[in-house]
Amino acid sequence: MEKLMVRGGRPLRGTVQISGAKNSAVALLPAAILAESTVVLDNLPHISDVAVYSEILEELGGSVGWDGDAFVIDPATMTSKPMPNGNVKLLRASYYLMGAMLGRFGEATIGLPGGCNFEPRPIEQHIKGFEALGAEVTNDHGSVRIVAKELRGAKIYLDVVSVGATINIMLAASRAKGSTVIENAAKEPEIIDVATLLNAMGAKIKGAGTETIRIEGVDRLHGCRHSIIPDRIQAGTYMIMAAATRGDVLIDNVIPKHMEALTAKLQEMGVHVYEMDESIRIVGQPRYEAVDVKALVYPGFATDLQSPMTSLLTQAAGVSILSDYVYSNRFKHVPELSRMGANIRVEGRSAIIEGGPLNAAKVRAADLRAGASLVVAALAVEDGVTEISGVEYIDRGYDNLVENLRALGADVWRENE
Numbered sequence: 254m255e256k257l258m259v260r261g262g263r264p265l266r267g268t269v270q271i272s273g274a275k276n277s278a279v280a281l282l283p284a285a286i287l288a289e290s291t292v293v294l295d296n297l298p299h300i301s302d303v304a305v306y307s308e309i310l311e312e313l314g315g316s317v318g319w320d321g322d323a324f325v326i327d328p329a330t331m332t333s334k335p336m337p338n339g340n341v342k343l344l345r346a347s348y349y350l351m352g353a354m355l356g357r358f359g360e361a362t363i364g365l366p367g368g369c370n371f372e373p374r375p376i377e378q379h380i381k382g383f384e385a386l387g388a389e390v391t392n393d394h395g396s397v398r399i400v401a402k403e404l405r406g407a408k409i410y411l412d413v414v415s416v417g418a419t420i421n422i423m424l425a426a427s428r429a430k431g432s433t434v435i436e437n438a439a440k441e442p443e444i445i446d447v448a449t450l451l452n453a454m455g456a457k458i459k460g461a462g463t464e465t466i467r468i469e470g471v472d473r474l475h476g477c478r479h480s481i482i483p484d485r486i487q488a489g490t491y492m493i494m495a496a497a498t499r500g501d502v503l504i505d506n507v508i509p510k511h512m513e514a515l516t517a518k519l520q521e522m523g524v525h526v527y528e529m530d531e532s533i534r535i536v537g538q539p540r541y542e543a544v545d546v547k548a549l550v551y552p553g554f555a556t557d558l559q560s561p562m563t564s565l566l567t568q569a570a571g572v573s574i575l576s577d578y579v580y581s582n583r584f585k586h587v588p589e590l591s592r593m594g595a596n597i598r599v600e601g602r603s604a605i606i607e608g609g610p611l612n613a614a615k616v617r618a619a620d621l622r623a624g625a626s627l628v629v630a631a632l633a634v635e636d637g638v639t640e641i642s643g644v645e646y647i648d649r650g651y652d653n654l655v656e657n658l659r660a661l662g663a664d665v666w667r668e669n670e
């Protein structure tokens with residue numbers, strides 16, 4: 254196990270390149286299961302979730318690997334092997350194996366997903382979708398077993414706006430007979446990215462990115478080449494880090510439209526934000542004002558940026574209230590930030606943050622974005638080295654974090670625990 258060591262007090266300066274999006278990558282890799290020939294993905298991030306997913310695809314009998322900067326998946330030899338344990342438990346997005354394998358083989362047996370379990374994360378909307386498409390879903394010794402003689406298109410109204418359920422239903426419905434309509438669908442950019450890949454594979458999906466998605470099932474899907482969208486959560490984390498260290502950073506390879514909710518909040522605090530076509534420059538300022546933030550489904554403020562934003566708000570003058578309307582209890586970063594001197598109290602689904610200085614401490618990342626929030630805080634400490642354990646969570650979602658931060662002038666390194 255490794256820990257991350259961060260000496261604070263250095264403003265970040267320079268340019269950082271953002272990699273492809275984790276939440277797209279972990280859906281696009283299983284989507285390739287549906288193809289009959291090779292799928293090539295460009296801009297795939299080098300993160301542990303991707304490494305684990307590649308192993309899963311190999312365990313299913315596929316051939317996968319890097320060809321220079323491109324990632325090549327040949328799904329032709331895959332089988333419908335049950336996956337009750339092992340790698341599926343290491344990441345959340347293993348649930349996409351359900352929709353993809355159901356679409357290709359008419360069956361899937363997948364252990365309940367792992368990953369960041371900051372609170373119970375049910376998947377009953379995914380199951381409801383599969384059942385509506387004609388599948389029978391049972392619990393097989395803690396795994397979800399899904400079987401369908403024939404998938405038939407259906408109208409599905411999601412009770413909860415869910416990214417995972419929307420994508421999982423799109424995957425299975427692409428191979429169903431007839432039309433499927435998903436109402437109250439999630440609108441995150443990663444959903445559009447998955448629909449773009451599936452359409453390039455021969456699927457007929459319209460409306461991704463809106464609350465109504467229509468899918469006309471097809472008999473076969475073929476290989477294609479696809480470039481993954483930039484990671485808006487990584488980009489947002491660097492925007493926050495630049496602001497927290499009062500630095501000056503150009504964040505390159507982003508879609509500024511995806512960042513609007515964060516950009517608006519940073520500007521409200523007093524951070525200077527300059528948007529270009531595919532990049533955003535953040536120029537930090539000596540003083541920030543407290544603001545209130547509500548994490549919501551897209552295009553609202555992303556819940557995945559809620560924890561890093563909490564750290565930045567410790568640097569604002571006055572009291573900020575940050576409420577999470579996606580996950581009511583995503584606050585595992587708060588006790589760790591308190592060790593660093595932060596003045597935060599949690600009330601219901603809100604963190605109430607009183608601005609003030611932070612100090613270096615030994616802290617533990619309990620999940621991916623809690624880890625990111627500790628890195629933001631450690632960079633903002635005026636002096637002293639913060640030790641962050643639980644780095645394996647941070648590695649799930651941040652490509653080249655240490656190298657990127659060093660290139661921006663941060664004093665950051667890894668040590669064995």
Ligand SMILES: CC(=O)N[C@H]1[C@@H](OP(=O)(O)OP(=O)(O)OC[C@H]2O[C@@H](n3ccc(=O)[nH]c3=O)[C@H](O)[C@@H]2O)O[C@H](CO)[C@@H](O)[C@@H]1O
Binds near residue numbers: 378557581
């Ligand atoms: C791999 C991936 O893309 N992960 C993202 C995805 O997770 P994930 O797809 O798991 O999140 P969802 O959009 O499904 O969850 C949103 C909310 O709906 C609830 N819910 C969801 C499904 C369900 O069947 N029942 C139910 O009650 C969840 O508990 C949560 O409160 O979207 C989240 C919300 O933007 C992000 O934090 C995650 O980074």
Ligand SMILES: C=C(OP(=O)(O)O)C(=O)O
Binds near residue numbers: 275368650
């Ligand atoms: C919660 C996250 O991811 P996952 O759903 O993969 O656990 C995240 O990316 O912040």
